[in-house]
Amino acid sequence: xxxxxxxxxxxxxxxxxxxxxxxxxxxxxxxxxxxxxxxxxxxxxxxxxxxxxxxxxxxxxxxxxxxxxxxxxxxxxxxxxxxxxxxxxxxxxxxxxxxxxxxxxxxxxxxxxxxxxxxxxxxxxxxxxxxxxxxxxxxxxxxxxxxxxxxxxxxxxxxxxxxxxxxxxxxxxxxxxxxxxxxxxxxxxxxxxxxxxxxxxxxxxxxxxxxxxxxxxxxxxxxxxxxxxxxxxxxxxxxxxxxxxxxxxxxxxxxxxxxxxxxxxxxxxxxxxxxxxxxxxxxxxx
Amino acid sequence: xxxxxxxxxxxxxxxxxxxxxxxxxxxxxxxxxxxxxxxxxxxxxxxxxxxxxxxxxxxxxxxxxxxxxxxxxxxxxxxxxxxxxxxxxxxxxxxxxxxxxxxxxxxxxxxxxxxxxxxxxxxxxxxxxxxxxxxxxxxxxxxxxxxxxxxxxxxxxxxxxxxxxxxxxxxxxxxxxxxxxxxxxxxxxxxxxxxxxxxxxxxxxxxxxxxxxxxxxxxxxxxxxxxxxxxxxxxxxxxxxxxxxxxxxxxxxxxxxxxxxxxxxxxxxxxxxxxxxxxxxxxxxxxxxxxxxxxxxxxxx
Numbered sequence: 001x002x003x004x005x006x007x008x009x010x011x012x013x014x015x016x017x018x019x020x021x022x023x024x025x026x027x028x029x030x031x032x033x034x035x036x037x038x039x040x041x042x043x044x045x046x047x048x049x050x051x052x053x054x055x056x057x058x059x060x061x062x063x064x065x066x067x068x069x070x071x072x073x074x075x076x077x078x079x080x081x082x083x084x085x086x087x088x089x090x091x092x093x094x095x096x097x098x099x100x101x102x103x104x105x106x107x108x109x110x111x112x113x114x115x116x117x118x119x120x121x122x123x124x125x126x127x128x129x130x131x132x133x134x135x136x137x138x139x140x141x142x143x144x145x146x147x148x149x150x151x152x153x154x155x156x157x158x159x160x161x162x163x164x165x166x167x168x169x170x171x172x173x174x175x176x177x178x179x180x181x182x183x184x185x186x187x188x189x190x191x192x193x194x195x196x197x198x199x200x201x202x203x204x205x206x207x208x209x210x211x212x213x214x215x216x217x218x219x220x221x222x223x224x225x226x227x228x229x230x231x232x233x234x235x236x237x238x239x240x241x242x243x244x245x246x247x248x249x250x251x252x253x254x255x256x257x258x259x260x261x262x263x264x265x266x267x268x269x270x271x272x273x274x275x276x277x278x279x280x281x282x283x284x285x286x
Numbered sequence: 287x288x289x290x291x292x293x294x295x296x297x298x299x300x301x302x303x304x305x306x307x308x309x310x311x312x313x314x315x316x317x318x319x320x321x322x323x324x325x326x327x328x329x330x331x332x333x334x335x336x337x338x339x340x341x342x343x344x345x346x347x348x349x350x351x352x353x354x355x356x357x358x359x360x361x362x363x364x365x366x367x368x369x370x371x372x373x374x375x376x377x378x379x380x381x382x383x384x385x386x387x388x389x390x391x392x393x394x395x396x397x398x399x400x401x402x403x404x405x406x407x408x409x410x411x412x413x414x415x416x417x418x419x420x421x422x423x424x425x426x427x428x429x430x431x432x433x434x435x436x437x438x439x440x441x442x443x444x445x446x447x448x449x450x451x452x453x454x455x456x457x458x459x460x461x462x463x464x465x466x467x468x469x470x471x472x473x474x475x476x477x478x479x480x481x482x483x484x485x486x487x488x489x490x491x492x493x494x495x496x497x498x499x500x501x502x503x504x505x506x507x508x509x510x511x512x513x514x515x516x517x518x519x520x521x522x523x524x525x526x527x528x529x530x531x532x533x534x535x536x537x538x539x540x541x542x543x544x545x546x547x548x549x550x551x552x553x554x555x556x557x558x559x560x561x562x563x564x565x566x567x568x569x570x571x572x573x574x575x576x577x578x579x580x581x582x583x584x585x586x587x
Contacts, residue, residue: 036468037480072483076465077491079441079521134479 004151005183008195014154017091018110020282021046025091027285028084036080038285040071043087045278047113047142047149052090053083054139055196067199070135103156105163105240109148111275112239117142118271119229119238124222126258132201132222140205143198144226145241147189147206151181152242163242173243174210186210210247224253236268238275287454287587289504290316293332294579296461296510296524296546297362307553309581311335312362313460313546315506320452323429324352327447327458332581333366341371349377353428355421356384357460358444359395367396368405378414383421385435385443393418421445436498438462439491440523448498454587457499459533460508460546463523465491492533499537503587506579507534509544512559527563534574543579 004011017025024042028034043049050071057068057078068074075083103109120141121134132140152159158180166176174184181188190207201219205226208214215223231249234241254260293311301310312330319325324344326333344350350372357363372378386392396418397409409416423445425434432450437443439462446459469484471477477485499505510524527544534542544563547556560578567576 040469040480070483070487072469072480073487076468076484076487077437079439080468081441133483135483 004155004181004188005191008188008191011150011154012192012195015048015150016153017046017048018106020279021049022091024282024285025049025088029088034080034084036075039080039084039087040075041278041281042285043071043083044117044138044142045114045282046091047110047146049087049090050139051143051146051192051196051198053086054198054202056086056090058197058199069139069199069202070133071139072135103152103159105242106152108240109145109152109242110239112233112241113142113145113149114275114278115233115238115271116144116226116229118274119232119267120144120222120226122267122270123225123229123257123259127221127225130221131218136201137222137225140202140222141226141229143193143202144205144209144230145185145189146192147185147187148242150188150192151177151185155181159242166242167244172210172247173241212253221257225257228253228257228259232264232267233271238268238271287320287452287456287503288318289456289506289585289587290318290336291332291543291579291581291583292316292336293328293330293366294545294547294581295330295362295549296508297549299331299362300549304552304554307580308547308556308578310549311581312365313357314366315458317449317456319431323431324350325431325449326352326354328357328363329354329365329367329370330362331366331369334369334371337369337371337373345372345375349379350375351379352381354380354382355433355445355447356382356392356396357446357458358385358440358442359392359399360442360461361399364396364399368400368407373412373414373416374407376413380414380416381419382416383419385422385437385445386420387443391418392420434498436494438495439465441521444523446495446498448502452587454503455501456504456506456587457502457539458506458545459495459499460506460525461510461523462495462508462525463521464488464495464525464529466520496533496536499533499539502534502537502539502541504541504543504585505534505537505539506543506545508546509578510546510548515548527559531563531567531574531576534576535572539574541575541577541585543577543585545579547578 057074117138121138124130124134124137162176162180166173177184186207190203193203193206201222204215204219204223208223209226209230212223212227234246293314294309295312299310299312311332313328314330314332315327316336317325340350384392421435423435423437434448435445438446438459449456465488467484467488469480471481507530508525509527509530511519511526513526513528516526556578563576
């Protein structure tokens with residue numbers, strides 16, 4: 001399906017945020033003064049809203065020279081009200097309709113993205129003087145599978161076929177995606193991140209989280225971190241990434257990131273608790 | 287370089303006996319360079335009298351050509367434009383610069399306030415040549431003048447301007463509220479990552495404003511509120527006299543004009559505040575001259 005790459009902008013426009021966040025945003029739209037913390041938490045719980053907001057924030061209209069990758073910074077710079085309105089516009093509230101059936105594992109991929117964001121942030125916290133802040137580690141993890149969200153939301157039948165092929169033939173999911181789509185979620189995600197002019201570190205995380213050796217020297221740490229976070233979430237069944245064929249992790253990479261196996265098992269419970277707390281938070285205000 | 291204040295009031299024009307000294311017209315300033323180039327900041331109601339003045343001083347000598355820089359498009363900064371007499375002269379050429387939101391065009395926003403329902407002369411019927419230039423945060427050199435713009439903190443996208451020409455620097459920072467940490471935990475709460483990051487962000491942003499105003503020969507700064515009034519007006523997008531002086535001092539500005547006066551502030555009240563700040567500066571021997579801008583006041587830089 002080479003037309004996916006050719007129609008990239010239309011494909012991006014068709015993406016939708018999660019029903020639970022859209023519902024929460026509908027409530028926010030009716031509220032005059034939404035607390036900054038609540039606003040930020042809703043935004044960073046949804047990869048599609050986050051990616052669209054980052055696109056707007058880094059467009060010529062709002063750009064302050066440096067790329068904005070932090071929702072905290074965005075809310076302080078632009079004010080809660082402006083960010084709230086941008087979030088409403090970014091949530092694609094009109095896009096979801098009966099002609100656009102949802103992908104069966106949409107919920108699983110969303111929870112996987114959330115969990116991967118949280119795991120990446122934890123790994124980021126364990127690093128000494130990283131180039132990126134904890135918030136950027138989180139955003140990188142949250143968005144790493146944005147290409148998968150695009151493919152599975154816009155082409156649910158074909159994406160199910162890729163998952164089945166991966167499962168039956170014990171193929172890594174990107175290989176099965178390539179067979180079906182003539183592209184994979186890393187490539188299409190990276191093309192999307194480039195088109196939206198997201199920061200280079202986000203582009204590399206999206207494009208190389210399965211092949212961290214391809215990352216540039218300056219973004220190697222954050223790409224490695226998301227690679228490990230992704231592995232952790234996959235092997236621990238934190239959400240479902242559609243990928244039942246799990247890759248082995250290079251233990252040298254774990255050591256380089258100051259991570260040992262015991263810590264990873266503790267993180268599983270912490271992340272699971274955080275994911276559930278996020279879902280509870282979104283549901284409470286819907 | 288010479289600056290003249292034609293409108294100094296914030297929010298809404300307030301003519302009347304209680305504002306006759308400082309003036310009741312909304313934002314408008316005239317900047318004249320040594321080569322007589324005309325730059326106008328904002329089109330509040332003060333621009334009407336500027337227009338009358340230009341008809342006497344400039345129109346007889348040739349076309350009126352000017353750049354207009356809008357801080358933003360709230361009413362009090364654009365409502366005087368239809369009454370700016372030079373727009374009805376065919377030889378007048380105006381370039382209107384200003385910030386806009388991502389889904390709007392400056393021309394549409396500006397002219398939206400001049401629809402037939404609001405004003406009887408349509409844009410097409412104005413005989414002058416008017417063009418629009420949308421601005422973001424940037425740095426440009428035009429006709430040898432260095433113009434830097436910086437987004438400042440107001441409910442809609444708003445720009446401050448830094449003009450460097452004739453060996454002098456003129457800076458505007460209005461309408462602007464200091465950035466504050468919206469992620470601060472309630473009193474007694476422990477600062478989490480969001481609160482800590484928020485603190486770093488506001489430090490960075492407020493330092494950027496200070497750098498923007500650095501060594502200004504004249505800094506025109508939002509001083510709508512007193513320190514006492516400010517807590518009940520958070521998020522309105524304005525500053526206080528104290529904040530203006532603090533920023534101007536940290537920036538090493540030579541002169542500070544308190545600007546965008548609160549519409550309910552009488553001449554008596556404003557005069558007392560102005561004197562109190564002048565006394566304070568004198569008592570502390572601060573190397574800065576402060577004053578509350580008043581209509582008709584001219585400053586040679």
